[in-house]
Amino acid sequence: MDCDVIPDGMDYQGVVIRPPSEAGSILLQATLGCSHNKCTFCGTYKDKRFRLKDQDTILADLRFARQYSRRQRRLFIMDGDALVMPHDKLVWLLQEIKEYLPWVTRVGLYANAKSVRLKTDEQLRQYVELGVGIAYYGVETGHRQLLKKIKKGSTPETLIAQGKRLKQAGMKLSVTVLLGIGGRAFSEPHARATGELLSALDPEYVGALTLMVLDNTELGQDYLAGRFEPPGTRELLLELRQMLAATDLAPGHMFFSNHASNYLPIKVVYPQGRAEALRLIDQALSGEVGLRPEWMRAL
Ligand code: SF4
Structure with a gap:
């Protein structure tokens, strides 16, 4: 460990995002952007070319966190897919986090199937x-x-x-799915197939977000040109209902749609919670339960 000066803040470049459940975590930006950066609906990292940040910048952030983040027990590594870091660099980073911030009990990161594929089971463990x-x-x-x-x-x-x-290596898995991504045309098959995938994968957590069409994306351009028609509010509720009804998770696993982008926040703990949530969606469909107004929705 070095004894350089403590910087006056952590280094964040461009737009930074983290999962809602990491709101209280130390946010360490170790990579910039997303190595894939091709998803047609995603505008988050359009302004960044993927790269690893240099070790000195990361160490300066860790010095800052050592000084000012002593109460935060969790740390989240940003940006888009930190798991794509070369194995030796990721091991170095995790060792430094342990060294500088020994009170941190859980490190989280974004992962996608392409980056997981690059790692062996032993490396994941x-x-x-x-x-x-x-x-x-x-x-x-x-x-x-x-x-x-x-x-x-x-x-x-x-x-x-x-x-x-990832699960077999011992990580908890929090899966994000996107309501509305199929547009009107694919709404029902999307809901059904996503429920089937979730049931097969059985993650600890599922977070259902609702699509927000952004102008700076390929999908946004399709929308403007009339090639993509997003589902309306009622169709999105039906989609959520169909997806939830098709999703079987192990006892204790959870399905959330409480992200700020959603019209109806639900939190389901399996197995008991699902029937109750389906009833709540039915009540929303019949107008008995109010929805989050459009102006309050956000990414
Ligand atoms: S993998 Fe994730 S961060 Fe990268 S472009 Fe797709 S949605 Fe965006």
Whole structure:
């Protein structure tokens, strides 16, 4: 460990995002952007070319966190897919986190099937031993044709197989799916296929976000040109209902739609919670329960 001066803040470059459940975590930006950066709906990292940040910048951030983040027990590594870092660099980073911030009990990161594929089972287990406790895994949909259309770069089989490897290595898995990504045309098949994929993968957590069409994306351009028609609010609720009804998770596993982008926040703990949530969605469909107004929705 070095004894250089403590910087007056952590180094954040460009737009930075983290999962809602990491709101209280130390946010360490170790990579910039996303190595894939091709998904047609995603505008988050359009302004960044993927690269690893240099070790001095990372160490300066860790010095800052050592001084000012003593109460935060969790750390989240940004940006888009930190798991794509070369193995030796990721091991170095996790060892430094342990050295500088020994009170941190869980490290989290985003992962996608392409980056998991680059790692051996042994390497994944090593990350768990070095503190990685949870991976946030972007699935978006379980529908084969739709995965191709949105340029996710994975098939349903790959998403299931690589997600299972994360679980087998000992990481908790939090999967993101995207309501509305199929547009009106694919709403029902998207819901059904995504429920099937989630049931096969059985992650600890599922977070259902609602698509927000952004102008700076390929999908946004399709929308403006009339080639993509997003589902309306009622169709999105039906989609959520169909997806939830098709999703079987192990007892204690959870399905959330409480992200700020959603019209109806739900939190389901399996197995009991699902029937209750389906009733709540039915009440929203019949107008008995109010929805989040459009102006309050956000990414
Ligand atoms: S959705 Fe995830 S994998 Fe796709 S471009 Fe955005 S950050 Fe990268």
